Amino acid sequence: MDKLEFIQIRRFILKLGKMLHKYGSPSFRLEAYLTEIATHFGLHASFNSTPTTLTIVLWSDHHEDEYNHSARMQPGELDMNSLSRTDELAHELLSGQISLMEADKQLTEIDAMPSPYGKSLTGMAFSLSTSAFAMLMGAGWSEIIYSGLLGFMVYMWTLWALRSKRVSLMLEPVASFTVGLVACAINHYSASGLNIWLIILSSLIILVPGLSLTMGLAELSSRNMVSGTVRVMDACMQLFKLYFGAFLGVSLGYQLFGQQELAMAATLPFWVNWLGVFMLSVGLVAIFRTRMKHVPWAITSTFIAYSASTWSSGFLENGLGAFVGAFALGVFANMFSRIANAPSTIVAMPGLIVLVPGSKTYIGLNSFISGQDIIKTDHIGQETFLILMSLVAGLIFANVVMPTRKAL
Template identity: 80%
Template sequence: MLHKYGSPSFRLEAYLSEVAHHLGVHASFISTPTSLSIVLWSDRHEDEYNHAARIDPGELDMNSLSLTDELAFQLLSGEISLADADKRLDQIDAMQSPYNKTLTGVAFGTATSAFAMLMGAGWPEIFWSGVLGVIVYFWTLWSLRSKRVNLMLESVASFTVGFSACAINYYFDSGFNIWLIILSSLIILVPGLSLTIGLAELSSRNLVSGTARVMDATMQLFKLYFGAFIGITLGYQLFGHQELQVADTLPFWVNWLGVLMLSIGLVAIFRTRMKHVPWAIVSTFIAYGASTWSSAYLENGLGAFVGAFALGVYSNIFSRTMNAPSTIVAMHGLIVLVPGSKTYIGLNSFISGQDFIKADHIGQETFLILMSLVAGLIFANVVMPTKKAL
């Protein structure tokens, strides 16, 4: 269940070991994004039980993650029996999102518009990014019902967004930055978060899981770019080639509005429980504020280290205060910091030779941001360790 809800492998293994220790069971666990292996044995290895399961990569569901964590705590404290806990797990597994489809669709539009603000887009780009973000949500809903659509979600969603952006530019609002709108509309699917988690797993010596997650994120990125590239190419053929234009810079306060909108949108997308929502929203401001402030003194994206450190300390304080996994608020703040978008920009520059935002040394900065994020979270766990494995 914890694997299904997007727990990193090193935290999942530590959590399961903690539960096994409290139950007096000798156990060993190996977790990867696509499998879970469990070994149970007696004191002298007279009896040994092995179980290996093929599991689909997990998705972020903070509501179910929090409920599962609470259930484990109740089990370990003796408030509930193993049989009742097993039944409760089935109930959590069948539970729907606390936010209906309409709210989630609005959240997709809000989050994509907010990201366009953070990328320095103009008002037309911000509006159309939100509209296309809702279209991406429709594809996401379809992928839940169709296995074939789920396998090609990134490609078909990016193709639709790329082609639609060209059509909008031709019929409704010419002169905006098409590639910036495409990136903002697809930001929920851009695997910057998975890439960061994969590198964190590698740094914790979970080599198999970390390598698998990094390669999976890389393939998702390729599928996103390929779909967008095909959509743009077809759009240019039908509607004519549009010159790439850089958006006018908006006032700095728009960035803070974007952080607020992004944090609110992520609440429904991540299915965060209502009692954790204020903590989650504050985490995005702490991450963005710390990284922005420190960027004035540190160069080459190293401000992300300060942002990740502040976020890690804050999320561990949340874990101690609310007795809940620190992941619940850390994931919201990481979205503001992860360089998935800059990785996408670097891929575009490498293939097409075009830069659709003003950014120098994008590849070097992306690498440094990734390393800074991992280092910041590690240092935060040393300064303010959490009492929970998650």
């Protein structure tokens, strides 16, 4: 391998690694994927990825050429459209369909690609997803409607955060603060006895880091200690910021509009839960920027995860139904990876959103601080811990039963 070829290859691997990190790839999957790429080009490699750093070391057989690079990165956000296109591009390169120079050019084009759904559809997806989550939490129709409206307000804050660094640093507390204050105002002027904490939780569910907690524990189980610890602690800090903002907003709301009793929502028919799963899956399509050809798979994954978890909960107690749901989801996602030749993450993430216990962690935090229960539940802390462990174990078992062909 001559010097020029080595430089071209390491530039491509470096750009590929930074893009996959930007699109929210878990560290253990990112490192394994980049190792496969480097091995294909005849290079030895060592990669170290965390949510905030990416270190790459490359060398040839006899160390004629060596290269190392360490970069400070921002935590990535899930972008299934770019992730899928990047994986397809890497596959075309490895199969000899395109040259290295052409692949490098197309990587730049993918990185500059906007969301295929635009801002308006994404805003509607926020409203749809928050209303759907309220359905799954057993809210009444009033809470469902108001959750959707406040969810759109949260989306406006996220748009502002993209334009302002100061807002991005305080996105979680300021968004939850305004949601808490407006929820108190709605409850006061509507005089309908709403469960304001349930509305707040549903409105903020897109920002609640339940998925980050699960990914962090999955990284810890794969012995990515640094990355897993960082991700878990970052998720905990996001959760604290969200709750503090909401608690401050509600406290101010009580001062302005008077103390309000926490009302329990009227029970809706069970079929509303299935409608909520469908609405949530459709909303996540735009939020995760899923490509149209993968949309049916992504929607199906949410139904598989929810139905398996709900069915098994009938005879498994203490949240262990999440193990069955995660196992079924993992098998389906790996099957998708084999059939569609695409990363299993594309369909696994929407299904995990239905199962992750971030909402239960938030509920437990509220019960501990305020002494009020958002919903009637016992042993919330124990159940949250068991769900987290069950999710990780279910995905590990699924990878044994149905191994994936791709590292991503």
